[in-house]
Amino acid sequence: MGGLWTLPFAVIILQIFTAGYCKGEGPCQLGLSSKLFMFRVNRNHDHMDKILGKVIFSDCSGHRRTQIEVDDAQFNVDQDGSLKLMKAVLSPKQHDSFLIHAFDSNGKEFTTWVRVKHDPASHQYSDLHHPNYHHSHAIDSVFAEQVSSPPAVDVLMFPHTSQGLRRRKRDWVIPPINFPENDRGPFPKQVVQIRSNKDKKVKMEYTISGPGADEAPLGLFTIDRTSGWLYVTQPLDREKQDQYTLLAHAVAVGQGITEVPMEIIVKVIDQNDNKPEFTQDTFVGSVAEASALGLEFMKVTANDADESGSLNADIKYKILIQEPELPNSNMFSINPVSGGIRLSSPGLDREKHRKYTLVIQAADMDGEGLTSTCRAVITVADSNDNAPQFDSTLYTATVPENKMGFVVVKMPVTDADEPHTPAWSTKYKIVQGNDGGFFNVSTGPNKLEGIITTVKGLDFENSMKYTLLVTVENDIEFATRLLTSTTTVIVNVEDENEAPVFMPKEKLIVRPEDMAVGSDLIRYVATDPDTARKQTLWYKIGSDQAGWLNVSRETGQITVKSPMDRESPKVTAGKYKALIYAIDNDDVPATGTGTLLIELQDVNDNAPTIDQGQIHVCNQDSEPVLLSLTDKDGPGFTSPFRVELQGTSRKNWTAKMNDTKTGILLTLKTKLDANVYSVILKAFDSHGLHQENTVKATVCNCRGANVVCSDPRTDIGMPVIFGILGGVLFLLLVLLLLLLFLRMKRRRSLKEEPLLQDDDVRDNIYCYDEEGGGEEDQDYDLSQLHRGLDNLKPEIFRNDVAPTYFIAPQYRARPANPEEIGNFIEDNLMAADSDPTAPPYDSLLVFDYEGGGSDASSLSSLNSSSSGDDQDYDYLTEWGPRFKKLADMYGADDD
Helix, strand or coil: CCCCCCCCCCCCCCCCCCCCCCCCCCCCCCEECCCEEEEEECCCCCCCCEEEEECCEECCCCCCCCEEEECCCCEEECCCCEEEECCCCCCCCCCCEEEEEEECCCCCEEEEEEEEEECHHHHHCHHHHCCCCCCCHHHHCCCCCECCCCCCCCEEEECCCCCCCCCCCCCCCCCCEEEECCCCCCCCEEEEEEEECCCCCCCEEEEEECECCCECCCCCEEECCCCCEEEECCCCCCCCCCEEEEEEEEEECCCCCECCCEEEEEEEECCCCCCCEECCCEEEEEEECCCCCCCEEEECCEECCCCCCCHHHCCEEEEEEEECCCCCCCCEEECCCCCEEEECCCCCCCCCCCEEEEEEEEEHHHHCCCEEEEEEEEEEECCCCCCCEECCCEEEEEEECCCCCCEEEEEEEECCCCCCCCCCCEEEEEEECCCCCCEEEEECCCCCEEEEEECCCCCCCCCCEEEEEEEEEECCCCCCCCCCEEEEEEEEEECCCCCCEECCCEEEEEEECCCCCCCEEEECCEECCCCCCCCCEEEEEEECCCCCEEECCCCCEEEECCCCCCCCCCCECCEEEEEEEEEECCCCCCEEEEEEEEEEECCCCCCCEECCCEEEEEEECCCCEEEEEECCCCCCCCCCCEEEECCCHHHHEEEEECCCCCEEEEEECCCCCCEEEEEEEEEECCCCCEEEEEEEEEEEEEECCCCCCCCCCCCCCHHHHHHHHHHHHHHHHHHHHHHHHHHHHHHHHCCCCCCCCCCCCCCCCCCCCCCCCCCCCCCCCCHHHHCCCCCCHHHHCCCCCCCCCCCCCCCCCCCCCHHHHHHHHHHHHHHHHCCCCCCCCCCCCCCCCCCCCCCCCCHHHHHCCCCCCCCCCHHHHHHCHHHHHHHHHHHCCCC
């Protein structure tokens, strides 16, 4: 059970010694001089603002006054420790004890109890016999006016009660019992003695319960059942558990009287047994090289498992090592309390030292205790502290005149800042020499190059040279004051042959359309802008669609070549357009173009014409037919028109103008037979210019305005049309039959398509024309060789159709008589043609006899020899299928 104890209860009398020391020669007791202060008050006589006494507090700094606060509104404590009564005390059970809080110069809080003791004279009141007001005089004898030194023995007294176990109201809390962690013993070690105020009358037995006793961790605390001494059995670890709450029990032996359990809090006093631990082994940070001094850009943190707020967990940081120690060894500093790292010295340069490594120490006990270290890696971030520099301070370029978008020069630069960052990328500006806006400068694709191009065409005759001053900067501003790099670009303009220029480029003149051929229209000339060159110009017509103009080659004088006509389709809106060329005499001539617009003034040169060439009218009660008129001339030379009938047309027709004088009303005056008639009308314009017009009028057998008729000359009727169509179809049928007959006849006269293509390789016999006989063989009978050419050729030459039978023919043996050679060849040829085993589709080659009596042997000698022995032709069988026929003919036996 927790809570406060009422006034008649015994209190804990413990001396609290401070853990701090002053900086003087001897130890100083920091804090309140006692854990419990007691003051007496007379209930009947004490009044408001009465000083009851002083609470003693030592700050170990020489200060006499401090901040002290109370938890009870009935009392007040001044800064010097004087305790005052703010209200009259009403009863002894109220305001018996309360807490006071004192704060040292560092804000550290100290707490203790103040107990108010009522004067015994006040017991005559009705509250004297209050069940909770019984007071132990033995305890009162222990207290002085201020309990400032500990008693010989620490004792916890149970309250007196005769009613057994019951819930009781508590008005104050017994302060915790402090026991240092990691105590070396020997164990078990006494902590405090617990006693009942009845132990002098009856024998009491004591027990404890709670965590550390009969609950986990078991057996950490024990109590002597007879004496009431509380022991700790092993070292305590505050980092595992900083306090233990136990309940002490007291029972009268043999009587069963049980005291109300007393709550005991054992607070484990911290010892410096844990060193600081950094939250990371390596901390990573970044600082821009152009950062201001004192900038805190990163932070390291460490934790200490010891009691928070105590000196054991009071961590201080410091830098042990800086690598590299350039440009000096104190580039960075660290806040010893927060761990914030600051830039403390100028000279950061990423281009020289991109990274620093710091070894940082954290130590507890205000920097004098246990230590640990970590690493802090600091990357120097790039700042725009290096200005881009042109590779050259002077560039010279030559640019042809009149070139737009021409690349004048490319200007590379270098920048020592980090590549591909805004502090490295460049931009350019022409600050001088570009008054006319002729040039533009841009950044090249690689971001380290300026490119100057022409925006307008340069004119050599206007300026032969331009001098530009160009600056370069980065995409972002410089981090520090830097000198901007500049370069000078001299641009020389190269003279080129420029085309002549007409002034104006488009010239308008007004001339009448009926100007005579050869008349002068205008002198249209150009000037040569190349003043530095001595050139002459000549002229020619560039475009003259109607062919109306001539131009003088030397002077540019334009004259009329052929009659002009304002009503020509080549004229648009009354204006005729022609192009005139002016050409210089340079090695590479240049041509300038001028446009001549001739606005043609109208003259009355076109008579009105009737738009309708054919009309249809009824020969009975005919209605007038409106004929419209067209005049190509302009206003003033057209309407009002008038009309006159000519010749025999006056007899049968009447013609008059409509109300607007723009159309003719033609009416049939007499009845005419249905036919086509020519009506001649002469139309006059407003100036009397006239022209005869012929209108073909078809007169129909009808009445009034409902004209329904056909041309009598072409009305041949439907039977005639059907007759014509039938005749045409009959002729087509006869023609088709004739073509089919001719095709069938042609097929019978032509042999069938050969089974082999022309390029198929076969042994063929070709017919050659006769060349005549030799000198001595003119009388040889050549008819033997020619047999079959005239009479037998149809049978000799095959139709290249595969044979349909397979009876092997008989071949004749080679004859001994040369005169039989003709029959021999003819018979064997016929046999070969019918032989299905012979090479397929052989043809006969007919050779004319060349004559006899020559030095060369005749063909008849092929079968003879000087020795009389037959020649061996068996080797022909080895020459392949093409020589098979000869091998059979000459290599066979006689039989």
